[in-house]
Amino acid sequence: MHSVVKTWLAFGLAFFLTGCGQETVQSKPEIHITGSTMGTYYSIKVADNVISDPAKFQAEVDLLLERVNDQMSTYRPDSELSRFNQHRSSTPVVVSRDTARVVTEAIHLGRESRGALDVTVGPLVNLWGFGPDARPTKIPSEELLTQTRQKTGLGNLHVITSVDADTLRKDIPDLYVDLSAIAKGxxxxKVAEYLESMGSRNYLVEIGGELRINGVNGKGHPWRVAIEKPTANASSVQEVIVAGDNGIATSGEYRNYYEMDGQRFSHTIDPMTGKPIQHRMVSVTVVHPSCMTADGLATVFMVLGPEKSLAYAKERGLAIFVITKTADGFEEAYSDAFKQYLLRK
Structure with a gap:
């Protein structure tokens, strides 16, 4: 029995399919474990003979994921990240190599996207009622919005790495970092790296809809992943992909929103305006060798919207699949780099 560790709120927007295709003669049994972490679930399938004791393997996975929570959860007051957020001066705070690695990638993606990803927008997320605070009873005023934005800014966050220690530093005392847009990936x-250190080459790792796949399943076929249709009802499939040895992340805004004064407010905040996004894109799926990077890029694209996202992906050779809401239903589009992964080309 695994207790739910309430840290990051996650929505699983992609899920894997098994049993597709004809069985081969050389079928192998798959080790399958499930549990809870980061406010959601995890599911791991391994189609190698590297795990002799599934219970011991699961205990190691739980320990590994607990360590990530202890490093980067904002729901744990004694985590590394929480201690940094509570720190009120510009003196550096020592953190683990993992935390420094994730923050470094978040800053890199933020700069590359000209601010579309900003892990310091937590105060704005709270202002609009998508954090621990209650939803506002009225739309925040421009004055309050301006005051809140003064507490944010990726340029106020710095990572300093050295042989002796890795540290984080902030320029303003109110800076608050939330890595939920990238830490799940x-x-x-981390789980995939652990499996590979054990000699595994055929596995699927999922945490709340973000995945890393490698090799083949127990039937000898490449893993197939379904992209969920963006509806509020029970899960249904929009497309099925065979994504090779990669990470997969999907972000969507069609479940976590509210309406007030005749307006719809998404949980995705545009750091450049300080307000919820206002475009037609409802879901984006990213395929990338790093699930961490795919996770961060999915947020970048949700902020940019469909046209800018496809242009950004084309310029950088990124594989993305976009679903937009139209008057007639849903419309899908994808970058040239993504086409190779579609089961139905």
Whole structure:
């Protein structure tokens, strides 16, 4: 029995399919374990003969994911990240190599996207009622919005690495870092790295809809992943992909929103305006060798919207699949780099 560790709220927007295709003669049994972490679930399938004791393996996975929580959860007051957020001066705070690695990638993606990903927008998320605070009873005023934005800014966050220690530093005392847009993908990568250190080459790791897949399943076929149709009802499939040896992250805004004064407010905040996004894109799926990077990029694209996202992906050779809401239903589009992964080309 695994207790739910309430840290990051996650929505699983992609899920894997098994049993597709004809069985081969050389079928192998798959080790399958499930549990809870980061406010959601995890599911791991291994189609190698590297795990002799599944219970011991699961205990090691739980320990690994607990360590990520202890490093980067904002729901744990004594985590590394929480201690940094509570720190009120510009003196550096020592953190683990993992935390420094994730923050470094978040800053890199933020700069590359010209601010579309900003892990310091927590105060704005709270202001709009998508954090621990209650939803506002009225739309925040421009004055309050301006005051809140003064507490944010990726340029106020710094990572200093050295042989002796890795540290984080902030320029303003109110800076608050939330890594929920990227840390879940990092957790997936950590489990995948652990499996590979054991000699596994055929596995699927999922945490709340973010995945890392490698090799083949127990039937000898490549893993197939379904992209969920963006509806509020029970899960249904929009497309099925065979993504090779990669990480997969999907972000969507069609479940976590509210309406007030005739307006719809998404949980995705545009750091450049300080307000919820206002475009037609409802889901984006990213395929990338790093699930951490795919996770961060999925947020970048949800902020940019469909047209800018596809242009950004084309310029950088990124594999993305976009679903937009239209008057007639849903419309899908994808970058050239993504086409190779579609089961139905």
């Amino acid at each position: 990092f957790g997936v990568d």
